[in-house]
Amino acid sequence: MNRRRILAGILSVGLLSLLALFLPSLHKSPEPASPSAPALAQTPSETANAPTPSDTPIIPAPVVAAKAAPLPPAPQSADGLSDVDPHKAFGSKSAPVTMEVFSDFQCPACKTLFLTTNRQLMDNYVTTGKVYLIHRDFPLAMHAHSRVAARYARAAAQLGKVEPVEQALFQNQEKWEQSGDVDGTVAAVLSAGEMTKVRALVKGGTLDAAIDKDFALGQTYRVNQTPTTVFHCKGQTYPYSGVMTYDILKTFLEQLLSQK
Amino acid sequence: MMQSSPFNLRRAIIWIGRLVLAGIFIYAGYAKLTMGMHPRPPLGVALSFFALQVDSYQMLPVWAVKFVANTLPFAEIALGLLLLFGFGLRIWATLITLLIVGFFAAVLRAYLLHMQINCGCFTTPEPVSLKKIFEDGALAALAILMTVFAFIEARKPHPWSAPEKA
Numbered sequence: 001m002n003r004r005r006i007l008a009g010i011l012s013v014g015l016l017s018l019l020a021l022f023l024p025s026l027h028k029s030p031e032p033a034s035p036s037a038p039a040l041a042q043t044p045s046e047t048a049n050a051p052t053p054s055d056t057p058i059i060p061a062p063v064v065a066a067k068a069a070p071l072p073p074a075p076q077s078a079d080g081l082s083d084v085d086p087h088k089a090f091g092s093k094s095a096p097v098t099m100e101v102f103s104d105f106q107c108p109a110c111k112t113l114f115l116t117t118n119r120q121l122m123d124n125y126v127t128t129g130k131v132y133l134i135h136r137d138f139p140l141a142m143h144a145h146s147r148v149a150a151r152y153a154r155a156a157a158q159l160g161k162v163e164p165v166e167q168a169l170f171q172n173q174e175k176w177e178q179s180g181d182v183d184g185t186v187a188a189v190l191s192a193g194e195m196t197k198v199r200a201l202v203k204g205g206t207l208d209a210a211i212d213k214d215f216a217l218g219q220t221y222r223v224n225q226t227p228t229t230v231f232h233c234k235g236q237t238y239p240y241s242g243v244m245t246y247d248i249l250k251t252f253l254e255q256l257l258s259q260k
Numbered sequence: 261m262m263q264s265s266p267f268n269l270r271r272a273i274i275w276i277g278r279l280v281l282a283g284i285f286i287y288a289g290y291a292k293l294t295m296g297m298h299p300r301p302p303l304g305v306a307l308s309f310f311a312l313q314v315d316s317y318q319m320l321p322v323w324a325v326k327f328v329a330n331t332l333p334f335a336e337i338a339l340g341l342l343l344l345f346g347f348g349l350r351i352w353a354t355l356i357t358l359l360i361v362g363f364f365a366a367v368l369r370a371y372l373l374h375m376q377i378n379c380g381c382f383t384t385p386e387p388v389s390l391k392k393i394f395e396d397g398a399l400a401a402l403a404i405l406m407t408v409f410a411f412i413e414a415r416k417p418h419p420w421s422a423p424e425k426a
Contacts, residue, residue: 107376109375109376222385224385224387225376225377225378225387226376227376236297236301238295238309240309240312240313240378241316241377241378241385241387242313242316242375242376242377242378243315243318244312244315244316245322245325248308248312248315248322248325248326251308251311251326252305252308252309252311252312254308255304255305255307255308256305258304259302259305
C-alpha cells in the first residue's frame with residue numbers, strides 16, 4: 001500500500017467527518033407551526049374545485065406549499081390532538097399509540113388499506129385499547145367525487161353509521177367514481193330514515209368546515225399523498241405514506257408499544 | 261504495461277464516485293437508523309418504521325421486507341465506508357452499483373404504477389416523482405461509470421506506486 005493512497009483515504013474520511021458534523025443541523029427539532037404558515041396555501045375547498053389537466057397523480061399546489069411549513073409539535077397524548085371528531089375516532093383516548101389516517105375515498109391505495117389492514121387493526125389493537133384510531137379526510141383535487149363522498153361519510157358518522165358507510169364507499173369505489181352516484185352507494189347500506197337525515201346534513205353545508213380542518217391539519221403534517229398515516233407515541237410523530245401490510249404494521253406497533 | 265496518469269478523467273470519475281456515493285450511502289444508512297429525530301428513537305422503532313417503507317413498494321414478501329429493513333441501513337453504512345477506504349474497491353463498487361440499480365428499478369416501477377408512496381431513501385418524506393427518478397438514474401450512471409473505470413484502471417500500474425526496477 002502506497003503512503004499517498006493511505007493519505008488520500010484519511011483525507012476522504014476527514015472530509016466526510018466534517019460533513020457528518022454538519023448533519024445535526026439538518027435534523028433540528030421542528031419549531032411550532034407559525035400562524036402564518038397556513039396562509040401560504042390555497043383553501044382546501046378551492047383545491048377541491050380546481051380543475052386538473054390529467055388523471056396523472058400530482059401533488060396538489062397547496063400541499064407543495066405546505067411542505068415548507070414546520071411539523072406541528074407532537075402531542076404527548078390523544079388529548080393534545082386538535083379537532084378530533086368523536087364519530088370518526090375509534091378506541092380509547094388514553095391508548096399509548098394514536099394513529100391519524102388521512103385518506104381519500106376515491107384513492108385506490110386507501111381502499112386497499114381499508115379493506116386489507118383496517119379490520120385486523122381494529123380487532124387486535126383498537127378494541128384492545130392499544131391504539132386510538134382517527135380517520136381524517138384528505139380529499140385530493142384530482143378526484144372529482146371524493147369530497148362528496150367525504151361529506152356523506154361525515155354525515156353518516158354523526159348518526160353513528162360511519163363503519164358501514166366507509167365500507168360501502170371503499171368496496172364500491174370503482175362503481176361510484178365512474179357514475180358519481182355516491183348517494184345511491186350510501187343509500188344501499190342505510191335505512192330510509194337514516195338516509196333522509198344524511199341527505200339533510202349533506203345539503204346543510206356544515207360538513208365542509210370539518211373536512212377543511214382535516215385537510216389543513218394534513219398540510220401541517222406535510223401530507224402530500226393518500227393514504228398517509230401519522231403515528232403518535234411518547235411525544236414523537238411518525239408520518240408514513242402508503243399502504244401497510246398488517247404483519248409489518250403489527251411489528252411497528254409492537255415496537256412502539258414496547259418503548260419504556 | 262501501460263502507465264496510467266494520476267489525474268486522467270477515469271481516475272477523476274472514480275474519486276468523485278467514491279466520495280459522492282460513499283457520502284450518500286453513509287448518510288442514507290444513518291438517516292434510516294435515526295429517522296432524523298432528536299432524541300433518536302429506539303433502533304427497533306427505526307428499523308420497523310423502515311420496514312413499512314420497504315413494504316410500501318409492494319414488491320417483497322413479509323419475511324424479505326423484514327430482512328431488507330433489518331440489514332440495509334447497516335449495509336449502506338458499511339459499503340459507504342469500504343468504498344471510501346478503497347480497499348477492494350472493485351468488489352464494493354460492484355455491490356454498490358447493483359444496489360443503486362436495484363433502487364432505481366424499484367423507484368421507476370413505483371412511478372410507472374402510479375404508486376402514491378414515499379421513496380424512503382432518507383429521513384425527509386420524498387414522494388416518488390420524475391425528479392427522484394432522474395436523481396436515482398444519475399447516481400446509477402455514476403456508480404456504473406465508477407465501477408467500469410475501477411476495473412479498467414486496475415489493469416494498469418498505479419501512478420503513485422514506486423517505479424518498476426529495470
